[in-house]
Amino acid sequence: MHAITTLALQRSIAQLEQAGAHYTEAQLFYAVCYTVLAPLRAALGKLRVALTLPPPLSPTAVAGGLRHWIDRHGVPVGLLPANPSLVSAAAPHTTTELDHYGLPQVLVCQDAAIAAMLRANAFDLELACPVFTVHDWPLLEAIIAALHRANRPRILVLHNASADGLALAGQLTATAPSAIPVQPIGLRPRHAKALRLCAHRRLPPSTLSALAMVDDEARWLRRGWQADVAAVYPIQLLRSLRAIVYATPQPISWRERWRYFVHSGFMSWPAWKEAV
Structure with a gap:
């Protein structure tokens, strides 16, 4: 199980780093779980089965693997502080x-x-x-x-x-x-x-x-x-x-439209109409 956790952690960190997003330690834990569950989740997706799954790993095991990773490679790119x-x-x-x-x-x-x-x-x-x-x-x-x-x-x-x-x-x-x-x-x-x-x-x-x-x-x-x-x-x-x-687009009220036309400058519709 330790080897599985280490491999899944390595793949998850690499995927998150490639995505370029910042993430929390809890999100990393779930990403590691999804790496382990990838074949099962893919099969459930093909069958269109909607359900939740228990985590295949414990937070303690993943946290221990992360500490070992940090000792060897430093803090992963994008990982946010726990606080x-x-x-x-x-x-x-x-x-x-x-x-x-x-x-x-x-x-x-x-x-x-x-x-x-x-x-x-x-x-x-x-x-x-x-x-x-x-x-x-x-x-x-x-x-x-x-x-x-x-x-x-x-x-x-x-x-x-x-x-x-x-x-x-x-x-x-x-x-x-x-x-x-x-x-x-x-x-x-x-x-x-x-x-x-x-x-x-x-x-x-x-x-x-x-x-x-x-x-x-x-x-x-x-x-x-x-x-x-x-x-x-x-x-x-x-x-x-x-x-x-x-x-949900935010429609512009008639007051906003009136304010725009009054103060928008010489290229606005009222000024253009007077010039013509």
Whole structure:
């Protein structure tokens, strides 16, 4: 088993380095598990079977293999520190620059390490979507004001496929600012099954009874299963989040259009019409 772990770790690190993404130690653990499970997951994909799989390796074994790797080769390229606070936060904590701008959306993550990973990959800068954690809730007044200035703003919530994660989405919805909808984007149990993620089985938490779920997802949660957002392969996670952020275009209101035409300059439509 030690040889299997070492080989899978080597391949996973090489694949992540080639992808060029920053990733957490938890994401590396799941990547190693998927390397071991590659033939099984490929067969399940061909059969279109949707289910979650128990990890074939223990986190302790992979962590020991990683320490051995670091002793011999140094820290893998892209691996983030275990402490998310050591990652430079690109989320605006000084918000005077937002005083005159609208902010169409923000992302709130249940997992602080995932939030740090997204910021390290410049997700917030690329998509103009600041990334926060639940520890930043309630959001700063300047962020809320910038959201109010945008047309159809929204707060996206990224949570684990667990009873606590689903309950968190409801809690943020209940305490969100008025006129700013909260949109939970997953992870849900059906997403974990469709992606054939590795999942852990623990005792069902007390928050499960408050969800009022009676479908297959509820039965999956009731058996104690839960899947972390970290179980999604880093590149796949970034790609999926980009698709979600880009999915809903923000239409321009008539006030925004009027403001543009009035102040856009001599090449704007009103000035051009007068010249003709």
